[in-house]
Amino acid sequence: xxxxxPPSITFWVxxxxxxxxxxxxxxxxxxxxxETPQEFALTAEIAANRxxxxxxxANIPLWAIxxxxxxxxxxxxxxxxxxxxxxxxxxxxxxxxxxxxxxLFRAFVLADVANVMSTGxxxxxxxxxxxxxFAVWFSYxxxxxxxxx
Numbered sequence: 001x002x003x004x005x006p007p008s009i010t011f012w013v014x015x016x017x018x019x020x021x022x023x024x025x026x027x028x029x030x031x032x033x034x035e036t037p038q039e040f041a042l043t044a045e046i047a048a049n050r051x052x053x054x055x056x057x058a059n060i061p062l063w064a065i066x067x068x069x070x071x072x073x074x075x076x077x078x079x080x081x082x083x084x085x086x087x088x089x090x091x092x093x094x095x096x097x098x099x100x101x102x103x104l105f106r107a108f109v110l111a112d113v114a115n116v117m118s119t120g121x122x123x124x125x126x127x128x129x130x131x132x133x134f135a136v137w138f139s140y141x142x143x144x145x146x147x148x149x
Contacts, residue, residue: 007142029068053117056113090140100129
């Protein structure tokens with residue numbers, strides 16, 4: 001039997017980046033409960049959009065916040081599982097992705113948030129979708145090759 005080789009530095013760096021992304025996503029939802037919509041808008045938007053974005057934040061329905069929290073928590077758990085080389089990373093990311101897509105659908109299609117977001121904020125959301133898909137692929141790849149147990 002061939003001895004198992006440790007994961008590459010690329011695995012660890014990527015898992016670390018996914019952990020930072022997961023922590024950032026979780027911190028956003030903590031801000032929903034600790035900051036007023038106006039305070040939250042100050043950190044995310046350009047001055048011209050702040051009032052409209054604050055109004056958008058104030059009117060996010062509880063179910064949509066819950067969907068976002070589930071996406072963020074499972075994303076964070078997926079990253080922790082990666083760092084522990086645990087195969088649960090894949091199911092966590094597989095749960096996170098559709099919840100995140102539902103949250104974005106509600107925001108961009110049902111609530112038309114793009115009208116009150118800066119271009120940079122919209123671009124960030126596109127990067128986050130890309131990272132979500134990447135996290136599923138990455139965890140699948142390393143589960144399939146036996147790195148995740």
